[in-house]
Amino acid sequence: MGELKSFVKSNPSVNMGNKFPVDGFFMDFPNNAVFSGGGSLDVNRAKLIDQVSYLEIKTGVSALIVEKLAEDKVDEDSIFSFLLALQFRLAEVLFPVRKEAKVKIRTVVNILSQRLHVEAQVKIDEQLMDIFLDNIDEFRDMGGVMWQKKPSEDMWLDSWEKTCKEVVSEQADRVALFLKISTLIFEQVNVVDNYKLLLSCKLLYNVLCLK
Numbered sequence: 001m002g003e004l005k006s007f008v009k010s011n012p013s014v015n016m017g018n019k020f021p022v023d024g025f026f027m028d029f030p031n032n033a034v035f036s037g038g039g040s041l042d043v044n045r046a047k048l049i050d051q052v053s054y055l056e057i058k059t060g061v062s063a064l065i066v067e068k069l070a071e072d073k074v075d076e077d078s079i080f081s082f083l084l085a086l087q088f089r090l091a092e093v094l095f096p097v098r099k100e101a102k103v104k105i106r107t108v109v110n111i112l113s114q115r116l117h118v119e120a121q122v123k124i125d126e127q128l129m130d131i132f133l134d135n136i137d138e139f140r141d142m143g144g145v146m147w148q149k150k151p152s153e154d155m156w157l158d159s160w161e162k163t164c165k166e167v168v169s170e171q172a173d174r175v176a177l178f179l180k181i182s183t184l185i186f187e188q189v190n191v192v193d194n195y196k197l198l199l200s201c202k203l204l205y206n207v208l209c210l211k
Contacts, residue, residue, distance in 0.1 A: 048180045053167035057181060060163040061086070061188040068156055079189055084200050086185050088146060089157045091204060093164040094174045098147035102208040107175050109205055112198040124199050131199075132206055139203075143210040 049057070068082060095101035113121055132139065168177065186197055 048172060048177050049167055054184075056163055056167055057184050058188060060160060061185050064156065064160060065189065079191065080196065080200070083186055083189065083191065083196075084203060085154065085157060086160055087182055087200055088142065088204060088207075089161050090164050090178060090181055090185075092146055093161060094168060094178050096147070098208065101147065102205070104175050104178070105201060105205045105208060108178055109198065109201050111175075111179065112194060112201060115194045116198060120195060121198075124195065124202065128199060128202050128206070131203065139207050140210060143207045146207070 064082075064086070069078065091101055091105060095104050116124075164181070167181075168174075182197060182201075186192065
């Protein structure tokens with residue numbers, strides 16, 4: 001999956017600064033400082049998955065950050081494209097039937113929409129159209145590969161797919177699990193933002209709606 005265009009054009013990020021310590025890998029810490037307990041698990045975030053699975057997800061995403069993002073210029077477009085690719089493959093694992101995936105991702109969109117004001121949702125829909133139209137050919141290609149078992153050039157995602165399959169249980173609430181893991185991978189690159197999470201899920205839903 002290539003880098004999406006026009007992501008930051010209409011929604012530049014606000015630099016909120018770093019709060020320390022940050023719960024994640026490859027995050028900045030102040031110089032000449034020592035912290036203990038940095039590997040502690042936030043139990044509330046792990047309710048849907050066990051501790052081993054939680055750490056597998058974080059370790060897997062960290063490895064992909066090194067493998068994928070280290071090769072390219074790192075900016076908001078490349079980070080968002082990276083997150084979107086992980087989400088798309090996660091959706092394929094959790095919802096293996098395309099028709100089911102469309103219904104479930106619509107549910108995810110509805111849940112996330114409740115977390116944002118109407119003004120933010122309107123802005124997301126405007127930005128969604130910009131991104132979707134600017135990258136329509138790439139999204140059509142993705143739609144042709146997803147859920148159809150066609151070969152993908154994004155071989156780097158195979159290890160992520162394996163991780164996802166290892167942490168998913170048959171009894172899990174898969175909509176809740178999709179939200180949980182999506183939140184974890186966004187946090188891993190220090191994107192703690194329901195706005196971007198909803199935008200990415202709406203993009204996924206639009207791709208599922210393509211013929």
